[in-house]
Amino acid sequence: MIAxxxxxxxVNAYGWSNRGDSALLEACLQDVKSVFPDARITCATFVPAxxxxxxxxxxxxxxxxxxxxxxxxxxxxxxxACAWLVVRGLKVFAPVLPHxxxxxxxxxxxxxxxISAPGGYIHDTNFSYRVALAQIDFASALGVPVVLAPxxxxxxxxxxxxxxxxxxxxxxxxxxxxEEFSRRFAQKDLALGPTKIVxxxxxxxxxxxxxxxxxxxxxxxxxxxxxxxxxTVEWRFPGATDAKRLQAAYxxxxxxxxxEIYDRFGLRTVILNQVTDDIATAQAVRACAASPVLVDxxxxxxxxxxxxxxxxxxxxxxxxxxxxxxxxxxxxxxAISYLPKTEHIMADLGLSCRTTPIEAIDxxxxxxxxxxxxxxxxxxxxxxAQAVRDYRGRHVRFRDVLRNVxxxxxxxxx
Numbered sequence: 045m046i047a048x049x050x051x052x053x054x055v056n057a058y059g060w061s062n063r064g065d066s067a068l069l070e071a072c073l074q075d076v077k078s079v080f081p082d083a084r085i086t087c088a089t090f091v092p093a094x095x096x097x098x099x100x101x102x103x104x105x106x107x108x109x110x111x112x113x114x115x116x117x118x119x120x121x122x123x124x125a126c127a128w129l130v131v132r133g134l135k136v137f138a139p140v141l142p143h144x145x146x147x148x149x150x151x152x153x154x155x156x157x158x159i160s161a162p163g164g165y166i167h168d169t170n171f172s173y174r175v176a177l178a179q180i181d182f183a184s185a186l187g188v189p190v191v192l193a194p195x196x197x198x199x200x201x202x203x204x205x206x207x208x209x210x211x212x213x214x215x216x217x218x219x220x221x222x223e224e225f226s227r228r229f230a231q232k233d234l235a236l237g238p239t240k241i242v243x244x245x246x247x248x249x250x251x252x253x254x255x256x257x258x259x260x261x262x263x264x265x266x267x268x269x270x271x272x273x274x275x276t277v278e279w280r281f282p283g284a285t286d287a288k289r290l291q292a293a294y295x296x297x298x299x300x301x302x303x304e305i306y307d308r309f310g311l312r313t314v315i316l317n318q319v320t321d322d323i324a325t326a327q328a329v330r331a332c333a334a335s336p337v338l339v340d341x342x343x344x345x346x347x348x349x350x351x352x353x354x355x356x357x358x359x360x361x362x363x364x365x366x367x368x369x370x371x372x373x374x375x376x377x378x379a380i381s382y383l384p385k386t387e388h389i390m391a392d393l394g395l396s397c398r399t400t401p402i403e404a405i406d407x408x409x410x411x412x413x414x415x416x417x418x419x420x421x422x423x424x425x426x427x428x429a430q431a432v433r434d435y436r437g438r439h440v441r442f443r444d445v446l447r448n449v450x451x452x453x454x455x456x457x458x
Contacts, residue, residue: 045450045451046156046157046189046217047450048080048450048451048452049083049155049157049450050082050156051083051086051155051156052076052083052085052155052156052158053085053086053088053151053155053158053159053183053188054069054072054076054086054087054159054161055088055105055152055158055160055180056090056160056161056165056176056179056180057087057088057089057161058090058091058163059090059091059092061091061320062318063344063345063349063365063366064248064318064363064364064365064366064368065163066346067247067248067346067365067368067369068194068246068248068251069087069161070251070346071248071250071251072159072162072193073085073100074251075441075443075446076443076446078443079443079447079450079452080446085099085101086100086101086102086103086151086155087102087103088104088105088151088179089102089105090108101151103147104145104147105145105175106123106127106145106148106149106175107121107123107145107175107178108120108123108142108145109123117171120171120175123140123145126138126141127141127149127178127182128178131149131152131185131186132185152182152183152186155188156188156189157188157189157190157191158180158183158188158189159190159191159193160179160191160216162193162195162222162246162247163193164195164196164383164385165195166197166198166200167199167200167384168199168200168202168205169383170282177208180192180212180213180215180216181212189216189217190215190216190217191217191218191220191445191449192219193220193247193442194220194222194244194246195226196221196222196385197219197221197229198225198226198233198384199229206233210233210234210236213236213240214234214240217240217449218241218445218448219240219241219242220242220243220244220440220445221241221243222243222244222245222246223245223388223392224243224388224391224392225391227241227243242440243438245392245436245438245439248365248372249368249371249432249435250441259351260344260351260352262340262342263338263340263342264338265312265314265338269312270311270357271311271312271313271314271338271356272302272305272311272356272359272360272414273313273314273316273359273360273361273366273370273375274298274301274302274313274314274315274316274329274359274360274361275315275318275322275359275360275361275363276298276325276362276363277325277362277363277380277382277402278319278321278325279291279362279382279402281402281403284403290403293405294403294405295329295332296332297405298360298362298380299329299332299334299337301360301405301407301414302329302333302335302337303333304407304411305414306336307335308411308415309418312335312336312337312338313337313338314338314340315329315339316352316353316366317340317341317343317344318349318365318366319363322363323341326339327339340352346369349369350369350373353366353373354369356370356375357376357418357421358370358376358378358417358421359375359376359377360377360380360414361378362379362380364385367379367390368389371428372432374425374428374429375428376417376424377395378398378399378410378413378414380399380400380405381399381400381402393431393435394431394434
């Protein structure tokens with residue numbers, strides 16, 4: 045148990061350009077502020093924190109490099125190495141880091157608690173998970189207690205990688221996991237003690253509580269026109285030997301789903317903008333479709349996107365937080381799984397029949413589920429709403445984890 049903190053640093057936050065990640069960060073900040081209303085909060089993000097809340101001190105994730113490829117990876121490793129030397133007391137290396145990253149190190153030195161932001165970044169699909177683990181290592185080396193906000197953990201496919209992740213996570217106060225797969229991975233593959241692991245669920249299922257937003261206008265759609273919402277993901281099928289073929293098949297499958305929905309039910313598909321980098325894929329789906337698919341490029345807030353999705357008949361989502369927005373609104377949802385988190389969270393909801401893998405989308409199954417949904421939309425919505433209520437009831441809130449690790453009662457924190 046640790047003392048209630050006065051200075052809190054949140055690391056491993058992505059930023060605000062991805063509406064799913066911003067929903068998680070907003071929910072995390074709400075919980076932190078509700079438990080520690082007088083604490084000073086600093087947040088280090090991967091992307092710049094433009095248009096972010098003004099009551100937070102913003103900085104940059106240590107190790108960030110704005111260059112891609114081998115040069116960018118090398119620069120990131122150099123900055124991480126210099127940060128490690130600074131943590132060990134060799135402050136002469138601090139000027140190697142950009143000013144925004146030095147601010148993060150300063151905040152880490154001053155922190156009473158470090159929170160690793162909610163999300164799904166501790167897996168070895170790409171290099172960034174090593175950078176994420178380093179942020180936690182820096183805090184532990186400084187003797188600052190660390191709590192992991194609700195996470196998806198794994199897969200980590202190499203024995204060395206699992207040992208590396210285990211060494212980092214064994215030093216933290218609590219690891220909050222958002223699905224059963226992650227709990228098993230943390231306990232079995234990383235050998236974390238069961239008392240350190242807390243099943244909390246994905247924070248976006250609670251982030252909309254008590255919040256409302258006026259849905260914006262979708263360009264090209266009549267204000268009262270029913271529609272099906274869709275999201276795409278710019279996915280390169282990492283590790284696949286036939287990645288280009290898989291990507292083309294994925295785009296064609298999404299287009300076919302939109303066309304069949306239009307032909308059978310007269311509903312147009314609107315592809316929403318959860319992440320700006322996905323717009324090119326959305327436009328490729330539109331170009332491949334024979335039906336009048338709309339690509340909505342509007343940069344909406346998470347509340348605005350939730351409101352738009354709430355007006356849809358149903359959701360076909362490749363970006364999983366658009367699926368969570370739909371589920372929380374009681375909208376029937378089919379999730380296209382490109383990372384394990386999707387299928388595992390849907391399994392925890394009891395909705396495995398509503399997922400299909402991105403590398404082999406079962407279009408016929410998707411259309412069968414959609415047909416059943418649209419035959420009795422109220423009944424389908426009731427099933428979704430009950431699944432979400434049950435999910436919320438089975439999981440601990442992150443704010444309660446924060447109270448527990450600091451010995452605060454709910455009454456004292458209120």
